[in-house]
Amino acid sequence: MATIVKHVSPANLARKSSNRACLGKSGRSLQANANSFTPRTAKILTEIAAVRSGQKSIPARQTATIRRTAVGSVRASAAAGADVEEWSKAARLVRQEQLEGQALDVLQKTIDSFERPAFPCALIAGDVVILHLLHRLGALGDDPKVKIVFIDTFHLFPETYQFLKDCEERFGFKAEVFQAAGLKSKEEYVAKHGSDLFITDIDEYDQICKVEPFSRALTSLNVDAMINGRRRDHGAERAHLEVFEDGAPVKVQPLAYWEFKDCFDYLERHGVPPHPLHADGFPSIGDVQTTLPIPPAKWFEYGGERSGRFQGLKNRDGSDKTECGIHVEDAVASSLSPPSSSLSPPSSSLTPPSSSLTPPSSSLTPPSSSLTPPSSSLTPPSSSLTPP
Template sequence: MVQCMESPVRAKNVSLDFDFERLNERFENSEPMEILAWCVENITEGLAQTTAFSILSVTHMLYRELNAPVPVIFLDTLHHFPETLETAQRAKEFYGLDLHVYQAKHVSSREEFAARYGDRLWERDVDRFHYLTKVEPLQRALCELEVSAWVTGRRRDQSHTRQQMPIFEQDTQGRVKVNPLANWTRKELWSYTYSHNVLYNPLHDRGYTSIGDEPLTTPILPGEDERAGRWRGSVKTECGIHV
């Protein structure tokens, strides 16, 4: 992975003896708003959010309820559904996002990506595809924006691989990583979304419960996990940015 510096990055105003275990105990039964409010108050420099423009609940909490317009990082893989890009544009206008879009280096379209790395790279080497389109661009974004703590929208009930996910953790470079929705259920997420008029990707209305790249995403079938439509037919469960 890309390194910003030789030593791990740490939140600029969080003590080096930052106690993740104690913090997780404190917030285990807290609502996402409480968790985000703590972050806004205690991590005043270098706080950012990542989003795939699926359901904008975390963005809504930060921008509308907490009045905390933190930088929002979007990884444009060049292989998104048109609906995802349209949602990104709508959200930028609706929330007035401080939006930062990152792509794979040296390319700006699917055609350029295929010409440089070969056609349908995701079928030949999906890990390399995700490294080029997600892992490297994210690390570049975190470095260039001087991010010390980043907020995700992951939940424990999305899949069996996320069931033990903590609310507060450290990424591989020592940054603080916050999962405020960790203990929310899908039902709670949608209840908040509808009651607060939160923007969401219209693909959700067509059976897509987890939305990634167009060639690698399908609607789910009755009884399947929320993320079953990602990498269907593969043992893969994560794209790499959360591993």
């Protein structure tokens, strides 16, 4: 008669051996081990010791239950001494490396697959990350593989104009600057459109200062792939972004799956300074009159980066304003139409606006300077990058 041999895998055999080691080799060792655990675990180990020494008898099913509970308690006690914080840091670092590698791969694929890619850059944290990634790939320089586009709305912060010059020098590129058609300065803009158009008709203001120059940039440069810094954690219309979006031009979001804090972590890790206004409490930086500082504790909440933009402003249909108009379907579609002969070419120089910047209206008064520092759980970037 053939003998039936039950196969035990090496993994199961090792696990059973480990369990036996945890429970001890004799009733005496179990009794000794019991003194090192919680009262509940000690009681269980004592019962097992009594059974093994012949002093007590219990059903097999209950024995198995006690054994599983004891082993679990032993393992839990061992895990309690683990450095969970270090594990989390290590896991986050792995995640950052994966995101960084993916972004580099996306940008390289874009450079290899398209003839005229461009990057409209607003110099916020994520945009500076992309500039650095492109620089690492050798895509900038005197003969750039990717054109850097900058939209001068005539209403940007003075620090933004200076930071553009700093980035041009640091990464070795010269931005293609586009402004409102037929206008060369804020004074000319105010003389033609007034100083409060952004209040009386925000959509018209966006069309003149942002959408039209942006569309003209894509058309005049014949862009076939538009790199941008939009991410899912911006929320609203951006909540379900993919890395690539088909269209004319194709949209490329290399940071689509990143979070806002990832951008600061990257800049800190690579020693790249961000826009100086981040240190003044601005998570996102646009026009002077529509950008407010936000308490840093809210920066890393879902949608927190853009929470200081367009506060209190409405679209023509009455909905809350969340986009300036550039990253909407109509704006990109309009870039397919040839520009009018009266439209201005990109500006060869960038002049900061005069000191008479239009301050925010009373409804847009920024919060007091006593900004609350972010909580420790958010672990903001180091001093060179830490918001106040």
